[in-house]
Amino acid sequence: MTMDAAAAEPTAPPPGFAVPGVRLRGVVSALPGRRLENAAFEASVGAEAVADVVKMIGVQTRYWVEEGQTASDLCFVAAERLIEALAWARDSVDALIFVSQTFDQRLPATACVLHGRLGLAPRCQAFDVGLGCSGYVYGLWLASSLVAAGCRRVLVLAGDTISRVIDPSDRATALLFGDAGSATAVEADADAPPAVFVLGSDGAGAANLIVSGGGFRTPAPDPRRPPGLSPEHLYMDGGEVFAFTLRAVPSLVRDTLRRAGRTTEEVDSFVLHQANQFMLRHLAKKIGAPDRTPINIDRFGNTSSATIPLVLTNDLAERLASAPTRLMMVGFGVGYSWGSALFDAAPLACVETVTA
């Protein structure tokens, strides 16, 4: 490098945070029992649209909840299995974070209800985080920050039932989404190397992926919405979201490597939010690790906050249970919001998928 080139290099430190002393102990994903094939959508959007959309998104099957089953129900089943497998005493859990955009009720926080169902101690804090695609990474970030502040054991329960907010006749969203829940155990461990996080937001993209109804602001009309799409249903401008992803994700991965002082080759697996198969293949090439970027959206669809744990428990389970693994987890989308987490994971005591 010449002196001139060196002078042109940015002098700002890499963005992000390094949190020492945090370990992942286990991850459980929970899928609902109802499995839907693509043929189930031919009646609502037409066979031709199904073929066109599937070519792009790559979803072949997805699992949807039955009426009356919620994201917290899925997360509860995952959490029960995780607590049992790790043999964690219920009164040893210091915090419960519920990450979801499909909560049980407007108030109280669903985390408080889950706290009760799981029989956790009165001194255990419980709160909700309303993020989707990026939510799992934010959950890990918050859990790690709580551990850095003195908590010993934190449960991150992340899950969504986007099937409940899609219009079955909207071809942009009808086939893309699946439902799932998850539970992840985070624990203090003085010997753990620092986990690295890079996080960000761009509220200018809020209207491009939105359920505008159900809150306390009267939804503003948006001429881009398909006619007849209710404010209670999800609207997605796929092209805009895709363009955002191409702008945000490769630089997010670069920033995270830079902050951690690592190269692409030193990361064992890039676990990306399973947004869309075409997008994932493109991003995997851009990152430069298509062989280490697992894709499972064909089997589960886009499960919002649960996609990353679903990759961990389905595609990486054997590896995570048996060998130390350097994982970069990358979430991006609704908000816009994005985040990455680089963990040096020791073998996990529990990593599995259950049916709820």
Add this chain to the structure above:
Amino acid sequence: MSAFYEGLAEIFEIEPAAVGPDLVLADHNWDSLAVVSTIALIDECYNRLVDGAALARCERVRDIDALVAASA
């Protein structure tokens, strides 16, 4: 034949030889899926990100070429 035109031929599901500057996009199902695929193709071939709305407004392949050149 450039890699970009070959990629366009794949998106339009036509013979690569049929892709040229005068090709009319509307004749080949220039919908949102095609636009998104083309954004990715431009990123792959030229390492440039073009605006989706501007791309959707292109009428012929030459308009895409001009958009790519202008995004440098």
